[in-house]
Amino acid sequence: MEAERINHFRDTVLASSDGVRAKKWLLAYHRDVVQSKENVHRSFKRKEIFVNGQAIEETRILREGDVVEVNYNQTMEEKTRMENVDLDIRYQDEHLAVVWKAPGQNFGDYEKAILYALNLDHDTMQCVFCFRKQAQGC
Structure with a gap:
C-alpha cells in the first residue's frame, strides 16, 4: 500500500472562538483539512486531535x-471510503484477479478500491480493461 498521508497543523484559539466546541471549531476554521462532520468524528475516535498536548473528545x-x-x-479516510465500494471479484490467485466493474462507476475510485x-501495492498492480461494443451496421 502507499505511504500514509498525514495532514498536520497547529493553531491557537482566538478570543472570538472562546467557548466553542472543538468539533464545531474545526469545521468552521479548518474545513479544507477535515471536509465533513463524519470525517471529523472519525478523527476524534482515532485520537488525532489534541488540545494543549492531550487527546480530546469532540465535545470539548x-x-x-x-x-x-x-x-x-x-x-484512513480514503480506506474507509474505498471499503464501501462494491467489488465483484470473479477470480483471484496470486498473480491475477478478474474484477467486474459496474456500469457508470468511476474507474479511478474502482482501481483504488x-x-x-x-491489499496490493500500487506499483505491483496493473489494471487491464477492454471495452467491446457491437459496431452499428455489422
Missing part, C-alpha cells in the same frame, strides 16, 4: 489561547 469546549494540534490521517480489497 475550547478557550482562548488553547493550542489545537491535528494529525489528520487522509489515508481494488488496491485496498486485495
Whole structure:
C-alpha cells in the first residue's frame, strides 16, 4: 500500500472562538483539512486531535489561547471510503484477479478500491480493461 498521508497543523484559539466546541471549531476554521462532520468524528475516535498536548473528545469546549494540534490521517479516510465500494471479484490467485466493474462507476475510485480489497501495492498492480461494443451496421 502507499505511504500514509498525514495532514498536520497547529493553531491557537482566538478570543472570538472562546467557548466553542472543538468539533464545531474545526469545521468552521479548518474545513479544507477535515471536509465533513463524519470525517471529523472519525478523527476524534482515532485520537488525532489534541488540545494543549492531550487527546480530546469532540465535545470539548475550547478557550482562548488553547493550542489545537491535528494529525489528520487522509489515508484512513480514503480506506474507509474505498471499503464501501462494491467489488465483484470473479477470480483471484496470486498473480491475477478478474474484477467486474459496474456500469457508470468511476474507474479511478474502482482501481483504488481494488488496491485496498486485495491489499496490493500500487506499483505491483496493473489494471487491464477492454471495452467491446457491437459496431452499428455489422
